[in-house]
Amino acid sequence: MAKTHQRVGHLYVISGPSGAGKGTVCKELLRTHDVHLSTSMTTRNPRPGEVDGIEYFFVSHEEFEEHIANGDMLEYAKVFDNYYGTPKDAVLRHLKRGRDVILEIDVQGGLQIKKKMPEEAILIFLLPPDLDTLYDRIVGRGTESKADIDRRFNEARNEIKLIGEYDYYVVNGVVADAANDIASIMNAESHRVPERVSELIKLYDE
């Protein structure tokens, strides 16, 4: 087959409001495609069944703040009393090896990544099919009070207004379709003519 020019991986941010289905779609994408999903770090307690290093890296407040101070985090946020964030090291290591990396993070986190890595990051906004479905999905978790549900729903609607900052949007009606659309985007981006086109031309210049 063809020689190919050396490539670094792409960094994909998949975000969207709660109820868009980020978690489900990313799980499906991992099942069907060879990508690396970054594991986030948090100070919240593990829920029953959650394993350190799988769902999250679970650390203490002190550790997290040390990572922030050391510049180890690509992005982070404090939600109520807990920190959530993306450790930089593993992400950069996979990218250097030419592997695509996915960050499944909230909209604010996505915008932090865009600011920090405008060249590398490709931002995908996951949308629910419509507002009724969004509401049903938030209710469907069944763990929250009416007030919490309404707060989440309003937050979601406000977050959707930030979609103009994103590169692509995918509507998550059917999970497998949404995962395929994201895979298409990743495949297309890997076929973009690179900035440094000379390496590509050299392959056809004896």
Next chain:
Amino acid sequence: MAKTHQRVGHLYVISGPSGAGKGTVCKELLRTHDVHLSTSMTTRNPRPGEVDGIEYFFVSHEEFEEHIANGDMLEYAKVFDNYYGTPKDAVLRHLKRGRDVILEIDVQGGLQIKKKMPEEAILIFLLPPDLDTLYDRIVGRGTESKADIDRRFNEARNEIKLIGEYDYYVVNGVVADAANDIASIMNAESHRVPERVSELIKLYDE
């Protein structure tokens, strides 16, 4: 399902040097995907089996020059004694209806389209897997003298140097794979967050 905002079709230019396999890949793409392939116009004589309106619109020199004078052509070129070009009308009609249109044209034609429709046109460069394969494919046509073959081969190599003007590149080793890669690009482009994002946001704002 979700309402979607009104969209116009995208205009895809698929070009590349002779020997890249434009014709074969476009045929495969048409077989497997719902796109409109624009029919070119030419003044050359139809070969045995070629039908007016299918392979080309076959017209006289006078007619072609009238079309040029009237501004009816999106792009055109004179190759030796004959004109080849893309009639504007049908292309714009399909785009307005929201249908994606493919132009299978040579590299110079692609650059004309880019200049004329920088907002609408998405340029895909089809590459052979390597120079040996390119040479074999040019020889494989079996209709040309050694001098013609060498001329085509050198032209092809020079055209590849223009790849930096293109948006995407696809290596055509296996035809079905190349057609799928192009389909991925088309799918990804249809998921781009539009310039006028307000129409999209409105769908989620009651």
